Amino acid sequence: MGSRPLTVREWEDGVPASDDGAKDDGFAVELARWRDVRGLSRTALAKQMGYDRSYVSKIESGSERASKEFAAQAETVLRAGGALRTAFREQEAARTGSRPRPMTVAGPADQIGAGTLVVDHDDATLHYDGGAYRLTHRRRLVNGGREPIARYLIRISVDRYPGDPERSNQLYADNPLSWSELDLHAWHGDSRNESMTWSAHHDRDAFKEVWLHFAGPSGHFPLYPGESTWIEYEYTVRDEHWGHWFQRAVRLPTTRLSVRLEFPAELSPAVWGLHTSMTADAMPLPTAIDRSAEEDRAVFAWSCENPPLHARYRLEWDFRARREPPRPVQPSEAMAALGVVQDGDPLLRRVARRLDLPSEAEDARRVVAELQSACERIAQAHPFGKGMGLAAPQIGVDRAVALVRPLGGGEAITLLNPVIVEAGSDSDEQYEGCLSFFDVRCRVPRPLTIHVEHEDVTGYKHITVFERGLARLVAHEVDHLHGVLCRDHLPPGREPIPVEQYRGTGTAWNYADQE
Template sequence: MTSQLEHAARTAFAQVLTAWRTRRGLSKKQLAASMGYHPSYISHVESLRHHPTFEFACRAEAVLASGGEIISRYEQCRQAAGEPAPVQVVRSDYEPSPMLPATLVIEEENATLTYADGWYSSRVERVVRNVGDRPVTCYPVRVDVDRFPDQPGVSRQLYHESPLQLSDLDFQASVASVGDERPEPMEVRVTRSSDAYLKMVLVFGNARARFPLYPGERTRVTYSYRVPANLWGQWFQRDIRFPTRALTMSLRLPASMGAEVSAESLSYAGIKGFSPTESPGENGTVVYTLRLRELLLTSQIRLRWRFDEPAPSGWADLAA
């Protein structure tokens, strides 16, 4: 039988949960989806029909970011019920990467680069799985360019005069459950910048809510940006910094430029060349595609090209 003290503690927990859910502008269904629970469970906790668990409180805190208030209220519930302190259990019901232990595994990546009207536009989609034992709240990315790789002095001067800035890239990022057509925008934070590159983290959250990637779960992260052709180059590169099961890189160029495209992989195992497939694209373009599986960590995959007709020249890098 529930004591008066326990009932008061559960009531306080439910009120705090409801208040933070309302503050974040989330319905019970939206909060449940973000936490990985059925919507009815949220209703039962808020109406005192269900006792909150430690896992429930942790997930609610991760999504609602109450500054610890939700966890504090849960502790009061636990103590009022006379329950022992929770024990952290490490998950073991997942298959770790055979390549190298990691928190994240990229199950599939599709990276596309398009040249049109004096701009290079990049779009990256990654299916990311959390194989760790704790929620993941952000994902690192990097934009790196170098138009004159063989002339470092010229390159430094170019980017010193025209440095990369996030506001100029039209950078956008979103996340959605695999198969879900309703992506959520991700907050973008620059962690380090130089004249020729930007390091960022994509936060699993925005001003409305947080939606961490929990252990065993997977999601689709998508981001895009564009760079003026005078700052870009003729290399498109992917650095393998997380275990990656499948990678597809596509390069879309005007057919009128008569591009010659090649590909290579650089790793501790050496340099290996590839021949991208070529197919006609829309609006007078040609699409060059490279597909690889089970890539080696720390390797670099490059598409490089040259034109029969005059066009922007140099080098560009896409990194995880």
């Protein structure tokens, strides 16, 4: 029925070994792995690639070296997200001695018998046709416990407007995600050998949890200890329900995670990604997203080895050539469209609610991740020559959290419960812009040095000293968390100037006078 005992040899190097010892050949290992991911026999792969089955067997066995053309065709057919191209380049480099071949990443062999379910490979493909998204998800599961497994829990969560919770909640209240729209189907075993039945565990307007049962028309087929199998499921979500993001959360020990996004090329898609974990705030993905073109499709693929438990990998995108009404002309309208709360909203004049740390550490991480995501969206739409900052109230979240991205692209500064406890006596005046009223600029005085008390997720308090431009950025965001706007600092008789009169867009603040 698709399940079989997992041998020790199959866990060498973290990938299924071929019958002919191909584990000594990096490209052959990757070829066998991705053929297994796609549920193809050697004969089926050879047919799709246009090669003889014997040639594919020789490549996998390591008795013959793959050509560059073969590697490129295998990459296209198996949709490996650049993994086969990389393995071929590394193998060729090792063969010619141009650089040492990196060590193979160890798999979860040591996790077998640890009393847990292990995911050998988690592979997701999201296909967008211009009107709906279709997700195909394949997982190779290994039962490392002592009891048979009879069901597997999956989650389906959508959010059309992640930067605007009120608008998003209203959308799903008026038009909830339905089971008929999802059209969920699931299978067990290689090449969808057996259909799996399923039952709803949680049914909410924008969130579903589903039990996939190891059972189908031919009976029950539980996953026994030491056995492994592929499961696969698909569902569809209409464009009006699915936001421009896709997130993978690592809830079980996982050897490899891979994601593939397929969009119509005519939409000119742009894709970026963020990573959060239990020990780190949101950061860019540790490796680059691979981009390729396949006929009239733009394909983006990303993968990683041994992702840590509870890590979240989030891919976001924008369609730059979308045939929609022209973007708003006014900067404030553009920011509002990106989910930034605008002037006049009472939330901007409210003192933000402090985090109770460490008990609310998970809330803190969630808010920081939302701020990172919003900053990425905003940075895609507008250049920031002075750096940028964003406070949680500006994305509709009433928590004392802010994020500052310094000039030059340095590491983002996360501020939890920040308070300015000391300011230097020297100050200067510079123009500032605020994303919540971006049509104007305000020339305001600020101290050149500030001391800020803030906390980390453990509740430990730090005092950090910021100077000059970074001090100005941080002070602006701390003000937001206390219901203060930059125009409140304008001297009597001075008014903001329209952005059209401002000549400093895209340039850094000038501190030549303080040299």
